[in-house]
Amino acid sequence: MGSSNAAGEAGRLLLATDWSATPLGPMDRWPQALRIAASICLNSRFPMFVWWGPDAINIYNDAYIPMLGKRHPAAFGKPAHDSWSDIWAVVGAQHKAVMDTGEPTWNERVLLVMERNGFPEDTWFTWSYSPIHDDDGGIGGMFCAVTEETGRVLAERERDRLMREAQDAARTLRTWFDNAPGFVGLLRGPDFVFELVNEAYRQLVAHRRLEGLALLDALPELTSQGYFELLQQVYESGEPFVGRGARVVLQQAPGAAPEERFVDFLYQPVRDGSGAVVGIFVQGHDVTDQVQAAAALEEANQRKDEFLATLAHELRNPLAPIRQAARLARTSPDPQQQQWALNVVERQVGHMALLLDDLLDVSRISRGKLELRLAAVDLKAVVDSAVEMAAPLIESGGHRLDVQLPDHPVQLTVDPVRIAQVLTNLLSNAAKYTDPGGRIRLSAEEDGGWLRLRVRDNGIGLSPEHVDAIFGMFSQVTAAAERAQGGLGIGLALSRGLAALHGGSLEARSEGPGRGSEFTVSLPLPLPARASEPAAPAGEMAPAAASDAAHPRRILIADDNADALTTMTLLLEMEGHEVHGAADGEQALARAEALRPDIVILDIGMPRLSGHEVATRIRATEWGQHARLIALTGWGQAHDQERARAAGFDHHCTKPVDLGELLALLGPRP
Numbered sequence: 001m002g003s004s005n006a007a008g009e010a011g012r013l014l015l016a017t018d019w020s021a022t023p024l025g026p027m028d029r030w031p032q033a034l035r036i037a038a039s040i041c042l043n044s045r046f047p048m049f050v051w052w053g054p055d056a057i058n059i060y061n062d063a064y065i066p067m068l069g070k071r072h073p074a075a076f077g078k079p080a081h082d083s084w085s086d087i088w089a090v091v092g093a094q095h096k097a098v099m100d101t102g103e104p105t106w107n108e109r110v111l112l113v114m115e116r117n118g119f120p121e122d123t124w125f126t127w128s129y130s131p132i133h134d135d136d137g138g139i140g141g142m143f144c145a146v147t148e149e150t151g152r153v154l155a156e157r158e159r160d161r162l163m164r165e166a167q168d169a170a171r172t173l174r175t176w177f178d179n180a181p182g183f184v185g186l187l188r189g190p191d192f193v194f195e196l197v198n199e200a201y202r203q204l205v206a207h208r209r210l211e212g213l214a215l216l217d218a219l220p221e222l223t224s225q226g227y228f229e230l231l232q233q234v235y236e237s238g239e240p241f242v243g244r245g246a247r248v249v250l251q252q253a254p255g256a257a258p259e260e261r262f263v264d265f266l267y268q269p270v271r272d273g274s275g276a277v278v279g280i281f282v283q284g285h286d287v288t289d290q291v292q293a294a295a296a297l298e299e300a301n302q303r304k305d306e307f308l309a310t311l312a313h314e315l316r317n318p319l320a321p322i323r324q325a326a327r328l329a330r331t332s333p334d335p336q337q338q339q340w341a342l343n344v345v346e347r348q349v350g351h352m353a354l355l356l357d358d359l360l361d362v363s364r365i366s367r368g369k370l371e372l373r374l375a376a377v378d379l380k381a382v383v384d385s386a387v388e389m390a391a392p393l394i395e396s397g398g399h400r401l402d403v404q405l406p407d408h409p410v411q412l413t414v415d416p417v418r419i420a421q422v423l424t425n426l427l428s429n430a431a432k433y434t435d436p437g438g439r440i441r442l443s444a445e446e447d448g449g450w451l452r453l454r455v456r457d458n459g460i461g462l463s464p465e466h467v468d469a470i471f472g473m474f475s476q477v478t479a480a481a482e483r484a485q486g487g488l489g490i491g492l493a494l495s496r497g498l499a500a501l502h503g504g505s506l507e508a509r510s511e512g513p514g515r516g517s518e519f520t521v522s523l524p525l526p527l528p529a530r531a532s533e534p535a536a537p538a539g540e541m542a543p544a545a546a547s548d549a550a551h552p553r554r555i556l557i558a559d560d561n562a563d564a565l566t567t568m569t570l571l572l573e574m575e576g577h578e579v580h581g582a583a584d585g586e587q588a589l590a591r592a593e594a595l596r597p598d599i600v601i602l603d604i605g606m607p608r609l610s611g612h613e614v615a616t617r618i619r620a621t622e623w624g625q626h627a628r629l630i631a632l633t634g635w636g637q638a639h640d641q642e643r644a645r646a647a648g649f650d651h652h653c654t655k656p657v658d659l660g661e662l663l664a665l666l667g668p669r670p
Helices: 008-016 032-042 062-071 085-101 150-155 172-179 199-204 227-237 288-316 319-331 335-366 379-396 416-432 478-483 491-501 546-550 562-574 585-595 611-619 638-647 659-664
Strands: 048-052 057-060 105-114 121-133 139-148 183-188 193-197 241-251 258-271 277-286 375-378 400-404 411-414 439-447 450-457 505-509 517-524 554-558 578-582 599-602 628-633 651-654
Touching (some): 008 032, 032 121, 057 062, 085 139, 199 277, 227 258, 379 411, 411 416, 416 491, 416 517, 491 505, 554 562, 578 585, 585 611, 611 628, 611 638, 628 638
Parallel strands (some): 554 599
Antiparallel strands (some): 048 057, 121 139, 375 411, 450 517
């Protein structure tokens, strides 16, 4: 083995080792198979090693040194068991199996706990063990191609595996090729004729014939993509080339148009005994899925950032008038100004609540948790409700609204609030994205068992690529975003989800930018009959009769937010109730025991004792079994309601609660 084949630190160790003192003996007596395997190993930039003989004498290359840690350089030329005793139970058993049976192994992202740097650490490796046949045809040793994947596993455990296990082969070099991680090929001569390729390489190029053909004859689509020129550079300079995430256009199926792929690859020169470059060793991975996933993740992150910025903007906007109105209400002696300020606060708080409700509705739809309150209603009543809610925005834009409904009554079995919500959103969008003085038309027609509700405008319109994109979460196309008057970009996604829950659909159509848009809501007609007053959906607690709220009650309110506690106390006292307050869970429990109130309203996230703990302890008392317990909290998911029910609460209210709804809950315990 000449010095030209002994480059790098491992090569110097190879030449400096007294091999006559090892079971391998002097280098000039080594079998040809060992020489070839060691040459390929030492001249590759991919981590590789050879274990030869019964003692598994270790020969490795420079790329493998970082995986050894403090074991290097003592491991070079020594039995593998001495270096890898901590993981020998795994690798030793596989080595024995290869030597005994001649069958290669394949291990993908296997966890190995080792002490290569003086301390135990979790590491992950992908490797293959392939038998090396000696000059007599027996198995003289084992060849390993290995890559450490610790960083990738820790960063993205679910990453798709990079190759399909190749078929076993009979010959040593071919067996290694077919079981190497990723695609592998050997190109011969200046024309780069395919001499050997593995199954992964064939799969990459749609199983076309490769072996025996020159590169550009076998893969003509590579012409002008720069890969032939790179191969020439490596062939002439003798310097390897590493590519990361390189774009390549390849034919993926016979007769199909070429498709874009991305690959990580290595071009490694192959030398003959005199050191002359005679070919190129190609090794790599198809990383198209990873590149596309990274691009999708980047886009998702961008949309997330845009959404968070929009959310911050939309939630901050009402804060300024709320703060100013609160100061005016506190300082102005004019009762009319005070009332105006209070109206501002109430209106802006309602706007913030609607934003949060939209977010929660989208979340419930995506998880299949939103349930409809179906009722038999007249179409005109639903349309009138939607028009009433959208009227201020339509009027402020000076738009003309035409409503065209069938002459005869049309009965629907729907959730009227939700369908009105869909139509309101479509009418509001039409008003936002139409120039002042525009025309908006809402029409309805029966069509073969379906009701088609169409909202048409002569606004900014949509380009073909945006017709479906606008239904994505947090989606606002550029032209629309410039005209948006508030909102989180989730209205159309929410509306489509609500239509789907009714067994219908929501579609968009436009003849192009500047030519208006039309949105069509399709609902099946008729729907199966339902009870006119269905029970409350699972997870919600039905309110008590409103007429019971007029009876004065002894009420205990517990909330660690002093402002919330004081305002709620004053509001309930104004309704004629006897109200007592507590600032934390322990105080609430003590006062409840002393007062034995009719009603206990508890915040959940309180210090010392949570609302759930207080409720559970109250329910454990004799008097507490007859008290009415109401949870008042910012947590409003279905599992929060179930947890409140399990703790003993009668009702679960989400902040900010409407006072009328709360008063309706203050009736006698059923």
